[in-house]
Amino acid sequence: MLLPALGFPLPLSPSLLLNAVALLFALAGSWLLLATRLREQRALARLAGEGELDEEESWALEAATGRVNRFFYRFGAGTLLLALLLSWSSTRL
Numbered sequence: 358m359l360l361p362a363l364g365f366p367l368p369l370s371p372s373l374l375l376n377a378v379a380l381l382f383a384l385a386g387s388w389l390l391l392a393t394r395l396r397e398q399r400a401l402a403r404l405a406g407e408g409e410l411d412e413e414e415s416w417a418l419e420a421a422t423g424r425v426n427r428f429f430y431r432f433g434a435g436t437l438l439l440a441l442l443l444s445w446s447s448t449r450l
Contacts, residue, residue: 372450379443386436393429 400422 370450372447375443375447375450379440379447382436382443383440386433386440389429389433389436393426393433397426
């Protein structure tokens with residue numbers, strides 16, 4: 358770090374830095390979940406506007422798009438879980 362080399366003490370404790378990293382992960386994970394949901398809603402609206410949606414299959418998108426959405430949902434949830442674990446472990450420092 359540059360600041361300790363210049364003689365300035367680092368005023369942040371390790372638990373605060375770990376909490377900041379947890380916050381970064383939480384923001385990224387929540388943004389990914391929201392962006393995926395918005396992407397899914399836009400695709401459904403586009404298909405409904407084109408008249409390509411059947412009443413029975415209004416919830417289903419293409420198989421590849423569904424797999425990508427599930428991956429993003431799982432990755433976003435995993436990122437939020439990692440943020441929770443990091444925040445919880447920062448209380449142990």
